[in-house]
Amino acid sequence: DKVVIYHSKFSDNDRVDIWKKLLASSEPCVVIGARSAVFLPFASLGLVIVDEEHESAYKQQDPAPRYNGRDAAIVLASMHGAKTLLGSATPAVDTYYKALTGRFGLVELTERYEGLRLPQVEIIDMAAARKRGEVEGAFSLLTRRLVNESLQRGEQSILFINRRGYAPIARCKLCGYVPKCENCDVSLTYHRHSDKLICHYCGTPYGVPDVCPACKEPGIEVLGYGSERVEEEIDSLFPTAAIARMDLDTTRSKDGYETIIDNFSKGKSQILVGTQMVTKGLDFGRVSMVGVINADSIVNFPDFRASERAFNMIEQVAGRAGRKSDNGVVAVQTYNPSHPLFDFLVRHDYKGYYQREIQERQRYNYPPFVRIIYVYIKHKDPAAVSTIAFEFASRLRVLLGNRVSGPDEPYVARIQTLYIRRIMLKIETQASISKVKSLLNDIRIEMTNSRQLSGAVLYYDVDPM
Ligand SMILES: [Zn+2]
Ligand SMILES: [Zn+2]
Secondary structure (H helix, E strand, C coil), rough: CEEECCCCCCCCCHHHHHHHHHHHHHCCCCEECCCHHHCCCCCCCCEEECCCCCHHHECCCCCCCCCEEHHHHHHHHHHHHCCEEEEEECCCHHHHHHCCCCCCCCCCCCCHHHCCCCCCEEEEEEEHHCCCCCCCCCEEEEHHHHHHHHCCCCCCCEEEECCCCCCCCECCCCCCCCECCCCCCCECEEEEECCCCCCCCCCCCCECCCCCCCCCCCCCCECCCCCCHHHHHHHHHHHCCEEEECCCCCCCHHHHHHHHHHHCCCCCCCCCEHHHHHHHCCCCCCCCEECCCCCCCHCCCCCCCCCHHHHHHHHHHHHHCCCCCCEEEEEEECCCCCHHHHHHHHCCCCCHHHHHHHHHHHCCCCCCEEEEEEEEECCCCCHHHHHHEEEEEEHHHHHHHHHEEEEEECCEEEEEEEEEEEEEEEEEEECCCHHHHHHHHHHHHHHCCCCCCCHHHHHHCCCCC
């Protein structure tokens, strides 16, 4: 009676019941909620705990409102004169900076639960392993050996690959043609289960062409690894082991997620293959081995938060190994083993990683040293989107000077038939954000009045994740 669970899938009636309870209750009460719980009406709020505060999932991206549940929680708590407690083994760079500079208090837990050692991390140079003839499919010899040893001991393994589907690239081996989505500027992912090429941005499925549309030869092949293919290969390497796969495709059904977790925690499956879902807070006592199949696809993302995200993700998935015993081991496969991130991961050295990252952020003027606002402009017409974006940016430059950069094309420059341009604003942290807001609003109104925005979608993303 004193605990209320809340998430966004509740019906309106259930919500009203919870609202009434929270507003009327004079008894102590704990709400365990998803990100939208910060919008519940509280009669008297005493404390907000944000667990795994570094998670980018706290940010609602689309549709609006684009808010960060963690930051909204801090505002909510301060409205009630309550405290906020942010918890993480790998704090967000912005958060840790605030803790070190006195904006937040800092409490450190320096021992792992029950004093266990952190797992041993092996960085595997895949190019060298390939030269030695040790790579079979997606796996190095060491990865296969570690999975095997864990099976022999009656323990479990988790293999993490941050792509779903069978293969992320389809291409003609004769002319190099790459099938693309008709609505989005992205290549298509092959899914073996449905035998379709699927766009991961709009969901449109396409048949696999028998002959290449460009050269008319039967040259289309699929390349690279997704979770479906990793599952297939590990299954053929270890035919007697029970293997489960956890990704968006296997957890779509109502109880999909719970069933996979339940079976794995009872030992009904020995190897769990999965996407980002497997990195998040799972606590299985018998997992002694974790494999990161393609670390490069996590590290090499064109975004200023890429290295922060990569460190968090790999350190978090590594933390799934050896939670109840001292023999956890993590195999990280990469073609770029000299990347500085890996040294910090091997030593589980968050502070060292943070020092390097905060210096980079300062040097290139990124958060937490400035606040970033993206202005997004979308349009069905590629010429119109350019014209509008240039006009908007040049009006902004008159007011904000070199705080404005762009417009440029984001990593995926067309989604669901709309072409996209992005303008970036870097605003000093001490500047008035409401002043910036009213400047943006003024430009939007002027351009709307002079019909320069017709057909365009315009929105802002403040503090992008
Ligand atoms: Zn698409
Ligand atoms: Zn071709």
